[in-house]
Amino acid sequence: MTDRPVPPPADAGGATEQTGVGGTAGAEPATARGEQTRQLILDTALRLFRERGYAQTTMRGIAKEAGVAVGNAYYYFSSKEHLIQEFYAETGVEHRARAAAVLARETEFAPRLRGVLHAGIDTLAPSHEFAATFFKTAAEPTSPLSPFSPESSPTRQASIALFRETLTGSTAKVDPELRDELPELLWLAYLGVVLYWVHDRSPGQAKTRTLINGAVPLIDRLVGLSRLRVLRPVTRDVLGLIRTLRP
Amino acid sequence: MTDRPVPPPADAGGATEQTGVGGTAGAEPATARGEQTRQLILDTALRLFRERGYAQTTMRGIAKEAGVAVGNAYYYFSSKEHLIQEFYAETGVEHRARAAAVLARETEFAPRLRGVLHAGIDTLAPSHEFAATFFKTAAEPTSPLSPFSPESSPTRQASIALFRETLTGSTAKVDPELRDELPELLWLAYLGVVLYWVHDRSPGQAKTRTLINGAVPLIDRLVGLSRLRVLRPVTRDVLGLIRTLRP
DNA sequence: CACGGAAGTTGAACGTGTTCGACATCGCGG
DNA sequence: CCGCGATGTCGAACACGTTCAACTTCCGTG
Numbered sequence: 206m207t208d209r210p211v212p213p214p215a216d217a218g219g220a221t222e223q224t225g226v227g228g229t230a231g232a233e234p235a236t237a238r239g240e241q242t243r244q245l246i247l248d249t250a251l252r253l254f255r256e257r258g259y260a261q262t263t264m265r266g267i268a269k270e271a272g273v274a275v276g277n278a279y280y281y282f283s284s285k286e287h288l289i290q291e292f293y294a295e296t297g298v299e300h301r302a303r304a305a306a307v308l309a310r311e312t313e314f315a316p317r318l319r320g321v322l323h324a325g326i327d328t329l330a331p332s333h334e335f336a337a338t339f340f341k342t343a344a345e346p347t348s349p350l351s352p353f354s355p356e357s358s359p360t361r362q363a364s365i366a367l368f369r370e371t372l373t374g375s376t377a378k379v380d381p382e383l384r385d386e387l388p389e390l391l392w393l394a395y396l397g398v399v400l401y402w403v404h405d406r407s408p409g410q411a412k413t414r415t416l417i418n419g420a421v422p423l424i425d426r427l428v429g430l431s432r433l434r435v436l437r438p439v440t441r442d443v444l445g446l447i448r449t450l451r452p
Numbered sequence: 453m454t455d456r457p458v459p460p461p462a463d464a465g466g467a468t469e470q471t472g473v474g475g476t477a478g479a480e481p482a483t484a485r486g487e488q489t490r491q492l493i494l495d496t497a498l499r500l501f502r503e504r505g506y507a508q509t510t511m512r513g514i515a516k517e518a519g520v521a522v523g524n525a526y527y528y529f530s531s532k533e534h535l536i537q538e539f540y541a542e543t544g545v546e547h548r549a550r551a552a553a554v555l556a557r558e559t560e561f562a563p564r565l566r567g568v569l570h571a572g573i574d575t576l577a578p579s580h581e582f583a584a585t586f587f588k589t590a591a592e593p594t595s596p597l598s599p600f601s602p603e604s605s606p607t608r609q610a611s612i613a614l615f616r617e618t619l620t621g622s623t624a625k626v627d628p629e630l631r632d633e634l635p636e637l638l639w640l641a642y643l644g645v646v647l648y649w650v651h652d653r654s655p656g657q658a659k660t661r662t663l664i665n666g667a668v669p670l671i672d673r674l675v676g677l678s679r680l681r682v683l684r685p686v687t688r689d690v691l692g693l694i695r696t697l698r699p
Numbered sequence: 700c701a702c703g704g705a706a707g708t709t710g711a712a713c714g715t716g717t718t719c720g721a722c723a724t725c726g727c728g729g
Numbered sequence: 730c731c732g733c734g735a736t737g738t739c740g741a742a743c744a745c746g747t748t749c750a751a752c753t754t755c756c757g758t759g
Contacts, residue, residue, distance in 0.1 A: 404593045
């Protein structure tokens with residue numbers, strides 16, 4: 206399908222768009238054989254996504270290439286989109302690994318943040334072609350793949366934790382009030398960078414690197430400035446608004 | 453289909469995702485009969501989208517309801533997604549109309565911006581259910597529906613012009629350097645508001661209203677502050693970065 | 700060893716968006 | 730009035746994502 210047509214027209218209720226949340230995420234393999242098949246299908250799928258792009262890769266193609274029936278792929282992954290969630294997870298793990306190397310050697314806030322952001326793009330880089338075409342599914346609010354969805358919570362929390370570590374592990378002096386909220390804001394900024402990267406058509410996505418290199422000093426300076434008398438009220442108001450807006 | 457599988461596997465070139473840009477946007481009717489049919493199909497489609505949601509509305513359903521063949525719909529609109537672009541256009545026109553009323557009576561920057569932002573959400577409000585599910589197609593960089601795409605240029609320029617009018621028609625004193633760039637930044641902020649709105653699950657999307665009411669004074673204050681000595685360099689750097697990053 | 704249920708696997712079948720060659724209707728020049 | 734090309738219309742056919750009832754394989758228990 207593509208757009209999740211509610212399968213049984215149950216839900217006598219109304220014309221709501223209803224999607225996802227309760228949706229089965231595919232089976233967690235219980236045996237070694239299952240685990241192996243699952244991994245085979247996943248590897249094949251991600252390889253084909255990178256080789257041919259997301260849209261040009263069909264579930265039939267994945268199944269044939271992996272040597273299984275199409276129904277078998279659906280036994281482990283409840284939809285084509287769910288294969289992407291696995292991609293997210295893998296990406297997140299690699300991002301944190303790369304970031305750890307940076308955080309181990311840098312102590313100042315700016316270089317730490319700069320390194321972590323670049324590490325994220327480094328991780329994503331090989332998949333730029335195909336990432337661009339599926340990021341749209343992540344943009345749908347009702348999709349379990351949305352970075353704000355409950356299903357993405359583990360990945361999101363891990364990512365926010367990474368930015369918390371980036372901040373608290375640094376020598377930066379930060380308004381204590383801001384200190385609690387900043388990691389989430391940095392994560393949001395990272396989302397913005399990724400959004401820019403997805404749209405970035407410059408060779409090697411060089412402009413995204415420019416964005417990071419230019420934005421980090423600005424963020425750094427702004428964080429320092431936030432303790433200034435003239436800016437104090439602004440800072441307070443921003444934080445207040447954010448707290449109000451959080452779901 | 454849904455995900456634009458390059459129809460003929462031509463393009464011997466490579467595995468690029470290739471999409472859109474050259475894609476036919478459907479026929480511009482040349483006769484009165486054509487114009488009438490086109491409008492009938494469009495009205496039917498948008499009505500069904502609002503009634504049933506985007507995914508639950510099928511091209512066959514639209515055709516049947518409009519009393520035409522499915523192939524006929526494709527004569528005027530080259531894909532289901534292209535029906536959405538029409539929705540954008542209609543929305544933009546209504547937004548500008550509502551905004552004009554506000555701009556006619558307000559002279560200060562903050563209330564003007566506040567009014568224009570609320571007008572945008574007012575316009576979108578009746579379509580929240582269905583807007584949420586298709587905004588994802590707008591998020592795909594290669595999609596003609598992306599707000600950054602060449603195809604969206606007219607709508608985008610009109611929207612930016614609206615924010616320019618919001619600013620220049622006001623009594624606000626703005627750093628002349630900022631004055632040129634600010635409208636585009638305000639448009640970006642509007643996009644951010646819409647993005648929040650799409651994800652906003654609060655009753656009546658009340659939180660989006662809170663966001664607008666809270667963010668506008670902040671923006672207003674920040675714009676004023678930008679002329680301050682301490683912030684001058686930051687302002688310069690931000691503007692420099694933006695100019696570098698623009699495609 | 701036999702059996703029974705859980706786990707894994709299959710592929711035909713459904714409804715979808717989209718395409719395309721054939722047909723219908725129109726308006727205009729002869 | 731007759732053609733004839735452009736414009737509009739049609740619906741069967743295609744490939745896709747997804748479902749599901751039937752089947753097979755596996756393993757622990759009696």
